[in-house]
Amino acid sequence: MKLNIVCIPGDGIGPEIVTEAKKVLNKVASVNGHEMDFTDILMGGASIDVHGVPLTDEAIETAKAADAVLMGSIGGDTNTSPWYKLSPEKRPEAGLLKIRKSLGLFANLRPAILYPELRGACPLKEEISVKGFDMLIMRELTGGLYFGERHTVEKDGQKVATDTLTYSEAEIRRIAIKGFEIAMKRRRKVTSVDKANVLDSSRLWRAVVNEVAKDFPEVTLEHMLVDNCAMQLVKDPSQFDVILTENMFGDILSDEASMVTGSIGMLASASLNDTKFGLYEPSHGSAPDIAGKDLANPIATILSAAMMLRYSFDLDKEADAIESAVDKVLKDGYRTGDIMSEGCRKVGCREMGDLIAERI
Numbered sequence: 001m002k003l004n005i006v007c008i009p010g011d012g013i014g015p016e017i018v019t020e021a022k023k024v025l026n027k028v029a030s031v032n033g034h035e036m037d038f039t040d041i042l043m044g045g046a047s048i049d050v051h052g053v054p055l056t057d058e059a060i061e062t063a064k065a066a067d068a069v070l071m072g073s074i075g076g077d078t079n080t081s082p083w084y085k086l087s088p089e090k091r092p093e094a095g096l097l098k099i100r101k102s103l104g105l106f107a108n109l110r111p112a113i114l115y116p117e118l119r120g121a122c123p124l125k126e127e128i129s130v131k132g133f134d135m136l137i138m139r140e141l142t143g144g145l146y147f148g149e150r151h152t153v154e155k156d157g158q159k160v161a162t163d164t165l166t167y168s169e170a171e172i173r174r175i176a177i178k179g180f181e182i183a184m185k186r187r188r189k190v191t192s193v194d195k196a197n198v199l200d201s202s203r204l205w206r207a208v209v210n211e212v213a214k215d216f217p218e219v220t221l222e223h224m225l226v227d228n229c230a231m232q233l234v235k236d237p238s239q240f241d242v243i244l245t246e247n248m249f250g251d252i253l254s255d256e257a258s259m260v261t262g263s264i265g266m267l268a269s270a271s272l273n274d275t276k277f278g279l280y281e282p283s284h285g286s287a288p289d290i291a292g293k294d295l296a297n298p299i300a301t302i303l304s305a306a307m308m309l310r311y312s313f314d315l316d317k318e319a320d321a322i323e324s325a326v327d328k329v330l331k332d333g334y335r336t337g338d339i340m341s342e343g344c345r346k347v348g349c350r351e352m353g354d355l356i357a358e359r360i
């Protein structure tokens with residue numbers, strides 16, 4: 001099979017981790033008789049430096065023509081990087097929002113898993129972490145506050161800023177269906193998270209999710225307010241299977257969920273539209289402080305590549321091979337600095353990529 005993949009190395013540690021993911025994909029291809037065709041495009045700061053904008057229309061067209069997109073990370077230090085002196089629509093993050101919207105990537109899947117080998121890194125009390133957890137946050141990605149109308153005006157001698165949170169029934173329905181579908185392949189539980197005690201958009205969210213639930217009688221549905229969910233994530237994360245939520249709540253809760261795993265360098269993510277097309281990226285950021293030093297953990301990006309094989313190409317066997325190679329490397333005691341613990345061997349980004357590729 002020929003796999004037509006667009007890569008966005010991006011900023012910070014992005015280029016290093018994408019290089020390792022390509023290394024692993026090439027190994028999978030050679031073992032299984034596939035052909036990988038990689039095309040790089042610029043996005044974020046890297047694109048600003050060359051084109052003056054964080055994403056060109058040409059780059060979007062190149063991405064659209066591919067079967068899937070594999071991304072590293074974008075953005076820099078918001079306090080010191082010159083990119084953040086630009087107006088908001090020209091900053092690195094605007095490129096990410098633009099590609100999500102242009103490619104219709106409304107469903108963002110963010111797994112948060114406590115790896116048994118890395119249990120020691122979990123910041124929660126042992127009596128909580130001992131239960132383990134494996135949840136998936138299904139975040140709506142192209143609506144809500146991120147894409148609502150916004151403006152800042154001068155009123156009565158002071159500035160007034162407005163952002164709007166809008167959801168239509170159709171937008172809620174399509175993400176809810178994705179949430180229930182994925183729950184059917186997991187432990188069949190959906191926790192829909194909203195703020196229905198205050199927001200109209202949340203009351204509509206709840207009503208539509210209840211409707212969709214009727215088509216999935218085997219899935220247990222519960223509703224949870226977002227503030228309570230933030231609390232439950234540290235109190236008892238093992239209660240969650242699929243968390244289904246809107247864009248902004250999902251942004252915040254997915255950072256919290258990844259933090260409680262203690263190993264954000266391990267977490268992959270996928271952003272999907274209604275076809276097989278998807279954009280795959282690690283859940284972590286661009287870590288500009290360690291960029292170019294061969295210190296980054298490439299595992300989240302490598303696992304994102306596995307998700308890409310699974311969701312965009314239906315290559316389950318190949319995806320399994322990557323995931324078990326990652327498991328083996330951990331069992332063999334190799335760690336990058338972020339997940340290092342006593343008695344293990346510390347390796348850099350490149351060596352970690354080599355060790356995983358060797359095990360495929």
Ligand code: IPM
Nearest residue numbers: 075093094096097250251254
């Ligand atoms: C994320 C990031 C982005 C978001 C930023 C960089 C715009 O935090 O992917 O979670 O808020 O969606």
Ligand code: MG
Nearest residue numbers: 251252254255
């Ligand atoms: Mg975020």
